[in-house]
Every structure is written in structure tokens, then in C-alpha cells.
Amino acid sequence: MFRNLITRHPVPFDAEAGARAAADVPVDAGDLVAGAAGCSPYLATLIARERDWLADLWDNDPEAALDDILTMLAQAEGDASVALRVAKRRVALLVGLADLGGVWPVMRATAALTRFADAALGKALSVSLTKAAKGPVTGDGGLVAIAMGKMGAGELNYSSDIDLVLLFDEGRYDPGDYAEARAILLRVARRAMALLSDITAEGYVFRTDLRLRPDPASTPIVLSMEAAERYYEAMGRTWERAAWIKARAAAGAIAAGEGFLDRMTPFVWRRHLDFAVVEEAHDMRRRIRDHKGLAGEWQVPGHDVKLGQGGIREIEFLTQTQQIIAGGRDPSLRVRGTLEGLDRLVDAGWVAAGDRDVLTVQYRHLRAVEHRVQMVQDAQTHRIPKDAEGLRRLACFMGTDDTDAFVADLRDRMRAVEAITDPSFATPDRHEGPTAIEGAEAITDRWTTYPALRSGRARTIFARLRPGLLAALSAAARPEEALAAFDGFLRGLPSGVQLFSLFEANPRLIALLADICATAPDLARHLSQHAEVLDAVIDGSFLAPLPEEWEAPALDPAEFEESMTVLRRWHREEHFRIGVHLLRRLVDPGTAGTAYAALAQAVLSASWDVALAETARRYGRVPGLRLAALGMGSLGVGRLTARSDLDLVILHDGAEADAVSDGRRQLGPGQWAARFTQVLITVLTAPMGEGRLYEVDMRLRPSGKQGPVATPLSGFVSYQATEAWMWEHMALTRARAIAGDDELRAAAEDARRAAIRESRFSHDEVVSGLAGMRARLADAGRTGAGLSVKSGPGRMQDIELAAQAHALIAGAAERGVAEQLSVDGWLDAAARADLVAAHRLLSRVQQVLRLLTGDDPPGDLGAGGDAFLAKAVGMDDAAAVSAACDVVAAQAAEHVDAALARAGVMAEPLGEAGE
Secondary structure (H helix, E strand, O other): OHHHHOOOOOOOHHHHHHHHHHOOOOOHHHHHHHHHHHHHHHHHHHHHHOOHHHHHHHOHHHHHHHHHHHHHHOOOOHHHHHHHHHHHHHHHHHHHHHHHOOOOOOHHHHHHHHHHHHHHHHHHHHHHHHHHOOOOOOOOOOOEEEEEEHHOOOOOOOOEEEEEEEEEOOOHHOHHHHHHOOOOOHHHHHHHHHHHHHOOOOOOOEEEEEEOOOOOOOOOOEEEHHHHHHHHHHHHHHHHHHHHHHOOEEEOOOHHHHHHHOOOHHHHHOOOOOOOHHHHHHHHHHHHHHHOOOOOOOOOOOOOOOOOOOOOHHHHHHHHHHHHHHHOOHHHHOOHHHHHHHHHOOOOOOOOOHHHHHHHHHHHHHHHHHHHHHHHHOOOOOOOOOOOOHHHHHHHHOOOOHHHHHHHHHHHHHHHHHHHHHHHHEEEEEEEOOOOOOHHHHHHOHHHHHHHHHHHHHHHHHHHHHHHHHHHHHOOOOHHHHHHHHHHHHHOOOOOOHHHHOOOOOOHHHHHHHHHHHHHHHHHHHHHHHHHHHHHHHOOOOOOOOOOOOOOOOOOOOOHHHHHHHHHHHHHHHHHHHHHHOOOOOHHHHHHHHHHHOOOOHHHHHHHHEEEEEEHHOOOOOOOOOOEEEEEEEHHHHHOOOOOOOOEEEOOOOEOOOOOOOOOOOOOOOHHHHHHHHHHHHHHOOOOOOOOEEEEEOOOOOHHHOOEEEEEEHHHHHHHOOOOOOHHHHHOOOEEEEEEEEHHHHHHHHHHHHHHHHOOHHHHHHHHHHHHHHHHHHOOOOOOOOOOEEEEEEEOHHHHHHHHHHHHHOOOOOOOHHHHOOOOOOHHHHHHHHHHHHHHHHHHHHHHHHHHOOOOOOOOOOOHHHHHHHHHHHOOHHHHHHHHHHHHHHHHHHHHHHHHHHHHHOOOOOOHOOO
């Protein structure tokens, strides 16, 4: 029962009531009604008009009472205008007393008001349709009311208007009936809005605001969905995107409205993080404050609890801007309610849990204050009274007769909100630390000539960023080098507003960019052309541990080019993520190598599916045909670098020799596999606006450049048994079936193992061949020294060749250097241990160098690069790393030289393919 649910005495409207409240005397219904009437002329009027209904209310449950009102409204016949207004009076009285009496928390009260608004809107539309519909307009007419703002979110305040967008589904009508239907629906909408907003002897229901529709100054109040979609696609603005976050199909043709909202998803939720929206939100917020006279210092008396500093809108703006920034990438953020949105943002890592807790508590309190302000006269106001009597009345409404304490408490609460929300919209002071960099003026003076700083808006944002950027760059080991790298980054940017807004909203990105400029200038130059990968840094999972297996995004095989674009975006972000983890030493170089290879495998698998679908679209399918890819070299081993290409061999099997594809152009198995391979290479290598995925090298296929791009498994087996060069068997020791049909992959692995196990090359032939390879590499000038770790005696390639020869002689199926050298055989145990240790160091160094530069030998890495390299491999400085590489390489070369000398065999030519 309602009277038994009253939990507090919130309205000490006179001294006697105040004394009872102070003494914690239980309140009764009479006290609640008297207090409400004493503090609110509006509630006093409602109480006087609804005394009989109010008497019944005390014996009813408040939720049931709301249900009864809505049922009465739905079943009302006759004058709908009267029924709507009676229902409004009763809901206003029910919500007011339930809110004041502590029966409903404030957000439950807002939900009840929204529920009634939905019902009232539905009633007004159905009555109007019944009276005005004719001809082609039947049923709901395809007319839907989209609730916006607080109504859309289920958070209507006590004296709120309702923001609506009225649309109709033009697909319901034949083209010849369209004009008539639109004219009828326009009359229906006008009648329905009048039913809600006209003031009669019974009052009004809701003020309605239809100005959130597309181009309200020049469009009718009802638009077709197609027209609305065209507008938002071509002309939609940031504030409109934010408005549609809370949109909800509230009444009328609900299913059609929900379909429209689904189609609005690409407009509202952009895939790329859109930080320019923060700057626009800040501008919008500032304009509102200036227009309302809310800028500058403030005091609680006369302050706007909704739009002013520390107010309700601050919390809503913070939530909505963070949602709109990241909601395209994270569907969990696509919720309408403010408090639910804050919770989701905490879960996704966008808002600190402590900030959420403060904002949640204060949001509820401020909404309660807003209700009390509006309850006084049913006025759509959000300003705290200035006069003493008005403040006393509001304090009483909030449960205290101590006006000063109420004002002080409210000031503290709003200051707490302001402390959290202001940094999200205003530029923090980023002038800390030294900013003087020698020679900086000569560089910074030319920045305004760069494309990124063409627009006034970009220059304005960058001016705020500049002190913080220079401070971060000046903290580098060699600030001049870092500044020069940043200059290259800025010079290469095609535009700046979006990126500068991103930096302003996320200062940690400035630190990351400064780190990249100080450590890896080559990566900074790459970033200038692909700055959108910085979106990924803001994702809550960016710095989470790297996955062991990557899962590529879902692709639509029917959309060939779109699939390539989506895959490139995803690959670039994840590739950058691995690099940042290595740069920030969240992973060691070995783990980074494994991660790069796992990412490549995921990309190859996704590309494989896209290529299969596209080849089938062009040529149909060949019954029984199976395909698989062998990853060769580093891909087969599962260790890539930031700049690795993909060595592939494509195999096919399973189709009858005379089988043909079922497409318009019939192809045999070999032809189909060849076309598939060409499509796959296109998917991986085609230069698009989003770049390319990988370079592909297929020279390790049977017969090299002269062989078919796709080889039948039987031909592969025969070639390995009878025609392959010895170096090809060595290369096979590192191969791995990496993509394609599972059965064919297993068969290919069996064939690989058999070719190694049954190799026709003797021990002496393998050793002699190895000696020949080393001689040719030396003759080609591949000597290596210092940080040139790939080629030369005792360096990575030399050790890998020795390990391959060792595995081939042993007939072992192991792939990696450490695994191959764990097998007993040609090389002795001491040599194998030293070779493994040398390769581990050299490969770690290579992994770091490939992140920093594509040059081999590497040029000057700069102070930052040198320091990063040394830390990544656990040494004091880059000179120590270089010296260590020379030492282990010399030792490794001695071991291989000694093993060859002991074998006493002469080097034999490798053949052209071995070059």
C-alpha cells in the first residue's frame, strides 16, 4: 500500500513539521500531502482536484496505480482530450508524491513519466488516425513517433516537454498514393500534437517540440523515412549524431521505426573514433552557456541546475561524447540511458570507476533538485531561485529547513561534477616541463604552411596542443631528433582537425607520439599517412595482453573490395598495436615475433575465404577441388618482424582431372587454382587507400618462377622426390601448412615430412651444398657486421642454413632453429647450443631494428632508438649490442666452419634456383 511505502519526511513546510522531521517521527500520508501542498501551488491544485482519486491511492500500490491510469487512458472513449488531461493530472500527482515521499527513487520517477508519455503519445496518434485516416492510410499508417532526448532515454523530468521526430514508412504506399498519404499523415500529426499540447480547461498533457527533425525550418512536421535517411547521409551534423544516440521508437508504427533506427546506425556510430566531436561538443556547450548567460563564476542562487557549470547537462555531455567517439567500434556502448552509459564506459575503460561513482550520485541528486524546482509551478525551468523565500521553499522540498546548509551542499555537489567534466571539454594546462629545444623556432615557424594546419579550426586546436607537445618532445634523450621526427610526422599529415581533437581529448597519445618520434622516426613518418591507427590506442583493449590467436573481423564475401578495405584497417591497427607493445616493452622481441606471425596467419585465413568467394563468383566451383597454402621461411616457423613479407606455396588436390567449374566460364582444377591464387595475391598485395596487407613471395614453389602459381599435391610430391634442388629440401624443413582445407593441409604436412625423411640427398651432399651456399653468399658481398644481423658468416641466415642442413641430414621435421638444433646429428652439442644462443640474440636485435627502420645495415638510430634497442635486449647501450652481435656471430661462424672442415667435402654449385 502506498501509505506504508513512504520512507521519509522530505517537506518540513512549517515549524511543527520541521520539528517532527528533526525528531525522526514517522511520516504519514497527511503530512506528505500537507507538505507537498504547502511548498507547491501546482501540487496543491492537483490535490484539490483529485481528492477522491487520492483517497483511493493510499490503498493502492504505486506501480499498480500507474497501471490503472494507463489502462483507463487506453480504454477511454469519447473526448480523448479530457481523458489525456485527467490521466496527466493523476500521473503528475502520483509521481510527485512518490518522489517526495521516497517511495520511488528519482530515476524510477523519470521512468514512470516516460511510460506515461509513451502511452499519451500512442493514444493521441491512434485517435487522430481514426478520425483523419482515409483512402490509402489504414491502421497505423506507417506513422511513427521517434522519441528523442530524455524521453528517448526513459528519463523525462517532472515538467518536461517531449522532443519528437515524426516519420512515415513510404514503402507502405504505392507511388500514385504517396502524395495523398503524406497529406493525410500531416493532418494526423497536427491533430495529435494539438491533443497533447493545447491548453484547455483541463490543462495540457505535454509541450511538444518537433525541431529535431531534419532541417526543421524548411520541412513539414512529418517526413518520409527515405527523405530523412537522405538528409542524414548527405548533411547530418555532429550534434544530430549525438541526438540520435537516445532515439527510440515510442508510438505508432514501432516496427517501422525500429527498422529506421537500425538504418541510422552507420550515421550515428562511425567505425573510426571521431574525436572532432569532442571539440564540437565543447563549442556547442560554450555557445549554450554564452547564450544563456551561464559562463564565468557562479553561485547556487540563480544557477541553472541543468545547463550551468557542474549541472545535469555536463554529465550527459560527457557520457554522450564518449559514447559517440567509441560506440562505432564497441557496440556495448550503444545505450540510451545516461547512468547505464556511464557504467558501460567504465566497463570499456573510457571512464574511471571513481569518476562514475561521483557522477552517478550527483546526477541522481541533481535530477531530484530539478524535479523539486519544476514541481513548484509545473514550470519548465531549471534555475535555482534567487530570492530567500524561493530558496527556503526548495530547501524544504529537499528535506531540510536549513537553507544555508542546502545551498552549501548543492554547491559542493556541483563543484564535484565540474571537477570531473571540465577536463573532458576544456584544455588542461600542459605547460609543465621544459619546452626549449635548440633550433626549434626554425622548424616550428614553418608548421603553419603544412596541409594539416590549413584550416583556422585546426590551428586553434593545435595552438592549445603545442606547449604540451613541445614539453613531451623536450623530454626525449635528444630533443632535436624527436622534434625533427615530429616535424616529418606533421608535414605528412593530409589534415589535422580530427587528429588534433583526438590528441586534445587524450593527452596520453601525445606522450606516445613523442615516444615514437624520439625512438622510431620511421614509424612516425608512417603514422602521418595512417594516423587513423591511433584510434586503436584509445580502445580499452589496446594495452591488454596480445592474444595468442587473432580473430579477424567478420567479412561479407559478397563485397570483395569492402572486405579488402575492412581487413586492411583491422590489420593496420593490430600491426601497430604489436609495435607499440614492443616499443613500450610490454612484450619482449621474441613475443612480438610470434604475435606478428599469428596476425599474418589470421589475415591470410580471412583473405583466403575472400579469395575463394570471389573466384567462385567469377568462375563457379570445381567439384571436389581443395586448396591449401604452405607458409615458408619465417612464416612457416611462426616468427615474423614488423616488415616481413609472406613466402607462400599454393597446393591443390581432390578434383578429377577432367572436372570443370560450374560457372559461366568453365575452368579445370589447375586453371581454377591458378586464378584463385592470383585473386589471393590481389587481396594481400593490392595497394588501396588503406594500404596493402603484405608483399607475397612465391619463388619457393616447385620450379621457382617458371613453375605454375598453384601446384597439384601429386606434382609437389613428385617434384620433391625427383627434381628438387638440395636447397629446396632445406627450405622445406621450415615449411608449415598454414591455410586452406584441413585435409589437404594434413596431406601437405605428411608430404613435407616424407620429403625430408626420404630425401635423396646424402649427408655429404647436404654438407657440400651448405658450403656452396655460404660461398656464394660471401661472393655476393653478404658479409655483415655490427647491427647488420641478417646476412654474413655466423649471422641469422648462416645459422638458419646450418640448422636446416642439420635437420635435413637427421630427417627431422622440426622447423625453428632451436627446435632443429635440439636434434642430435651432424653438429655437436656445444656447437648447437652456441648457435641457438647466437640466433636468439640476433633475432631479438633484428626484431627491434625492423620496427625502427627498413634499412640493412641500419643507419643512425638516434639516441632514442639506441636506448630502446639496448633496453629491449637487456644491455647497457647500442654499442654493447653491436659488439655482442659481432662476438656471437664470430663464434657461430667458427662452429659452422669447423663442422664443414671436419666433413672434408668440397662445396658444390647450387644451381640458378639456389641463388
